[in-house]
Amino acid sequence: MSTSTKNIEELVNREYKYGFVTDIETDSVPPGLNEDVIRLISAKKQEPEWLLEWRLKAYRHWLTMTEPTWANVHYPPIDYQGIIYYSAPKQKEGPKSLDEIDPELRKTYEKLGISLEEQGRLAGVAVDAVFDSVSVATTFKKKLSEMGILFSSFSEAVREHPDLVRKYLGSVVPYSDNFFATLNSAVFTDGSFVYVPKGVRCPMELSTYFRINASATGQFERTLIVADEGSYVSYLEGCTAPMRDENQLHAAVVELVALDSAEIKYSTIQNWYPGDKNGKGGIYNFVTKRGKCAGVNSKISWTQVETGSAITWKYPSCILVGENSVGEFYSVALANNYQQADTGTKMIHIGRNTRSTIISKGISAGHGQNTYRGLVKVQKSAVDARNFSQCDSLLIGDKCGAHTFPYIEVKNPTAQMEHEATTSKIGEDQLFYCNQRGISTEDAMTMIVNGFCRQVLRKLPMEFAVEAQKLLGISLEGSVG
């Protein structure tokens, strides 16, 4: 093996940096799932009757469903009765200020480089930090509420704005949608809720850090973002998780609703524990993310950088109902060691003159398997719909794989569809070229990977882009360009 190939392997075999477990007393229910567990979750969260009914409806429907097998991912059967469905850090009341937060928890965030003070006070980012299943810190809420923006944990929204939650919950991802979303609908514990009123432009990036912590706790997050007419919001979601051996299931649901002329930008950095270099352990990430451009001229933009998880099953999608509405999907997915990623998007064109853009960058290294799976559907009603799709794959080494499954369904002849796809390899010749200019192989790799992802990274908000570059092992580019 040549030196540069060895270097590539060393580089892609770096250990996961964020592996540690914080010891906080947790309040858990025993493993297993039945109607009593769901009632218990609902009761613990003091939920109204209608929500319990909704959960139970979902649970009963879930019992009739089978786990999907069409994705290009392989894993041993999941024991759904072996999962703990509720676990919350013990706390009598919600913290009123940052000082009231458990010091252990604060330390965890600090290890991750997420100081709430820094995030909140210096960067102007409001953080609704989710630690396991209960939101423990919400900052900047006051400032946001002065503008009429609601940003809270999901549970709090259920208590304080039940009508809004009831109106929109399940309006984009119905409880019967798919196996994992239905499971989530039955057992979701917490998540985030955002409502931006008419004509309001949210002045800061809203940010939530998710972190799976209690051992063997499946995490079922539920996020709902509603942007009322003419409003704008940018939401950041970033994740890290501690190292452990057994696989952890994560089945979140994110619903976005954009009314007339509203815009939602949703950015994700996902860096959950991917398993060790032999493929042991790691998070199973089966997520349903979907946005509805309900109003005319509305826009929903998904940007994701997926570097973690043992298995990723995720298709952030847009339903373009409103006339002239726009859907975008920008994705970087990295599969290293034995990671498997099956990710992509669905763009469903329903309204007239709707437009969508898909830019997907898949990076495969080690034994990683990276699949792009995308659907562009133009319904009969979608006159003059347009789509542009670009799917690029980058291979590092010769044991990994890249797969592309673009599905296109067009029922209106006025549609314009474009699809481009490339597969390339980080070549010895590229590395040698950089070496010959004095650049080390490691720096050359980061440079090449960064260049490959550039179209997507530049879509991220600045502070997030920096984190994404770090995650991809990238140093300078982007801040210079």
Place this chain on the structure above:
Amino acid sequence: MKPMLEIKNLHAKAGCVEILKGINLTLKAGEVHAIMGPNGSGKSTLSHVLAGRETYVVSEGEVLYQGRNLLEMSPEERACEGVFLAFQYPVEIPGVNNTYFLKAAMNAIRKHRGQEELDAMDFLALVRQRAKLVQMDESLINRPVNEGFSGGEKKRNEIFQMTVLEPRLAILDETDSGLDIDALKVVANGVNTLRGPERAFLVITHYQRLLNYIVPDFVHVLSEGRIVRSGGKELALELEAKGYGWIEKEPAPSRVAAEFV
């Protein structure tokens, strides 16, 4: 004065095929040497071996660069020590800005030499000035490295990089091939600007044409992995007139090059 580069009995293989079969060549600072030869004679192999390409295995001989064993150095160390190769087929690096790439190279080299990173403004001024020298359009210096460049633009970019990085030993691997006469003059102008007493050039070319503009001090003919003839600049003209067949028919005087220098 110690020579800049001493190649002694260099043998190199690609796989199990021996391509270089005992090269002897010495370059002193301030000199321009041209290497000519037919296709498959080992010209490009020689340039890649000097730059440290791992596709080739050196099976015998040694190469001293400024008195140090060049073959023990990694490709990036060679580059940082001032060895520059203008590639025959420069690769594309999609999404990586040309100027950013060059800045990374410049700073890696400066770091190696214990110098501070170049100030962004100074760097930009240098880049602009050099781009002008090789008549490279400013839009090209901010495009991704070689991406979508024409063949001529890629070659020009190599020379542009060379003039920014200011190497001590520059190896030009058929930089002239595929260039029109105007581009050829631009490339030559870049080389001639850098020409000086502290620098040496090894110009590999198929055709004599380039040597009208970069006038070499010495010309060597490479054939079947050996230098079969060395001479002054007039040797190039002779080759142009008579073709390589003329040399190949003669018995290979393997010691000629070493004796010559």
